[in-house]
Amino acid sequence: TQVMGLALGGALIFLAVALMVTAARLVVSEELEHDYPEPEHPEEQQAIEQVVAESGDRLTRKRLLKTAAGLAGGAVGAALVVPAASLGPVVSSAPLYDTPWRRGLRLVDDKGRPWRALDIEPKNFYTAYPEGADRDLIGSPLVVIRLDPAELHLPADRAGWAPQGILAYSKVCTHAACAIALFRTPKFEPTQPRPALVCPCHYSTFDPSRAGEVIAGPAGRALPQLPLYVDPAGVLRAAGNFSGPVGPSWSGVRSGKAT
Incomplete structure (x- = not known):
């Protein structure tokens, strides 16, 4: 969308220049000199x-x-300035890398109740927040789902990030920062597509079994994944921070690790 805006602006500028050149060449201009009488x-x-x-x-x-x-x-x-500012943060993109998640923080629901591993059922979709943190921060909300551990194809360095097949991803779409609000689950296997997280704004679709990679739509990068572990009481806790920056894919914000 940013590129389309810049292209439209450039087209209007070139059109204006073309009209000015055309007017200068086609419009006849004459210079007339008049002799003024001597002042009385x-x-x-x-x-x-x-x-x-x-x-x-x-x-x-x-x-x-x-x-x-x-x-x-x-x-x-x-x-x-307006389309240029839409390309990303003007001063610094550091806030996109800073989230409230730290190792040991419990995952809680919208009423502050801790999520237990037993609460997360297959083919369901859950929203979680960091306990005691500001829920309005862009890095706070999570989507939590459970898949069959045998179906997971996570990178080797994320082997322990999904205990019992429970996965957590940022709830903010990496395209335009809309909320991931849909979870597609196949009803007639294997003829239907595999499970996916879907953004309803522009239908960016992410594969949770493959580290949140983009499988359809305009999103420019995968959903950041949050590592999890289950404590002795069966409560879900963060094992660290996200795998990458949360939020939309601003210019220059394509990779890196959240802090």
Whole structure:
């Protein structure tokens, strides 16, 4: 969408230039010179010119054109700032890497009750938050699901991230930061597609069994995964931070590890 906006802006600029060139070549311009008669009262005219000169600066045609051109240029510059700002954070992208998740934090529901491993049933979709943290932070909400451990194809360095087949991913889509709100589960195996997390805004689709990789839609990168472990009381806890930055794929925010 950012590229489309820049392309549209560039097209409008080139169209304006083309119209200006066309007007300069097609519109006939003539210069006429008129002989003005000699002033009948030169003394009075000199007095008037002196009064005008002493009265201060005048708003000449040249100055008016310069002012109008400056205002037009400022408007064009302001119009360019909007799509440029949409490409990502202007000063720093560090906030996208900072989340409240730390090892040992319990996963809780919207009422603050801890999620236990036994609560997470197959073919269901759950939302979790870090206990005691601000739930409105972009890095707080999780989607939690359970798959058959035999169906998981996680990278070797994430072998222990899904105890009992329970997986947790950021609930924020990596395309435009909408909430992942759909969980697709096959009803007639093996003819239907495998389980997937789906964003309802632009239908980016992620494969939870393969580390949240994108399998359809406009998202530019996989969903960040949160490592989990089950404590002796059977409660789900974070084993660390996300595998990557949460939120949309701003320009330059494609990889890296959350802090």
